Amino acid sequence: MDNLKIVSAAEAVANIKSGDRVFMQGAAMTPTVLIDAMCDRHDELSDVEIMHMHTEGVAKYAEEPCSNAFNINSCFVGANVRNAVNNGNGNYIPIFLSEIHWLFRRNILPLDVALIQVSPPDKHGFCSLGTSIDVTIPAIETAKIVIAQINPHVPRTHGDGIIHIGKINFAIEVDLPIYQSIYKEPSDIERSIGKHVASLVEDGATLQMGIGGIPNVVLANLMDRKGLGIHTEMFSDGILPLVEAGVITGEYKKVKPGKIVSCFAVGSQKLYDFLDDNPGIDFKEAAYTNDTAIIRKNPKVTAINSAIEIDLTGQVCADTIGKYQFSGVGGQMDFIRGASLSEGGKAIIAMPSVTKNGMSKIVPFLKEGAGITTTRAHVHYIATEYGVVDLYGKNLKQRAKLLTSIAHPDHRESLEREVFEHFHS
Structure with a gap:
């Protein structure tokens, strides 16, 4: 030294x-x-x-x-x-x-x-x-x-x-192990959501997703796909079985074909061993991975992100609980837009239909003070454990009815009343 x-x-x-x-x-x-x-x-x-x-x-x-x-x-x-x-x-x-x-x-x-x-x-x-x-x-x-x-x-x-x-x-x-994330077994709700989202992923798609129960289930349900690629801001252990099985090859990507592209990764020691001196992984800065102009060059970009709540017009709040700052804007909009502009791309918001306290996450209006992370003009697919709907090209009334259809059954009646009162039908 x-x-x-x-x-x-x-x-x-x-x-x-x-x-x-x-x-x-x-x-x-x-x-x-x-x-x-x-x-x-x-x-x-x-x-x-x-x-x-x-x-x-x-x-x-x-x-x-x-x-x-x-x-x-x-x-x-x-x-x-x-x-x-x-x-x-x-x-x-x-x-x-x-x-x-x-x-x-x-x-x-x-x-x-x-x-x-x-x-x-x-x-x-x-x-x-x-x-x-x-x-x-x-x-x-x-x-x-x-x-x-x-x-x-x-x-x-x-x-x-x-x-x-x-x-x-x-x-x-120093001589200390770096941070490792602990794998948590997905819940039944996360399994249902993950299967719905996985059904949207086509052969040759370029994936963006984070870590957690839903992304892990999505990845676990892609073993029968072919030629998938990864261009994302982050990833974890969930990709490893797909790489080992030859499902993730990156052969159809236009940007750095054959390589997994990301700006950071968090996972287990097995993941870190996989990353060490691996020329198949290309770590770039976020200015590159999250550049919409670069993302959209890849085919069938399938971006999977989450939300805290969504209103009946499709406005997505993903970083606040009312006025309470829970996380951050992050790269959601970067990839929502990039996927939307990609040839054959799909922008997906996936979330449970209710909170841990049983409150609906599909709501007539966002909470007071809530931040809009993804606008209703940008949103496309919304997935809950009750299915997937595509809001792109739908008017406000159609959106409200579609979102109500994938809300928790306990909350559909009240949402239907809101739809009727607002649209008179």
């Missing part, structure tokens, strides 16, 4: 000053040792702005007493900062994932420090950003100081996420 300045965690974060804006790499690559060391300085720091997307682990900077020194200004809201963002100890920037890089590159929110996690350098002095490329590259390009957590458990991934040690100002060495 010639020319790489290795220091202790305390020495590394001593370079963070009061008033700085600090970026943190996220997902499985969250540099937790550096973050904790920074939080240990809460008594001597003030007005430090924290920027990130979704991070894993305990966010000490979001909790007292650290929250007195650090202020969150996040581009996505995960569970570890949700309370802080909603109780006034932080805030959220509504922005498409595809455009976050402009905040840094156009000097809208200039960065003072970037905290990242990388693999050890190879013989040429190059480290890998591992499984989370997303918006980390523009952060590294523009930050005044780059501090790296070097970890041998970080997979060396192919694509954009290569950084020379010359770009790293200070580094620490």
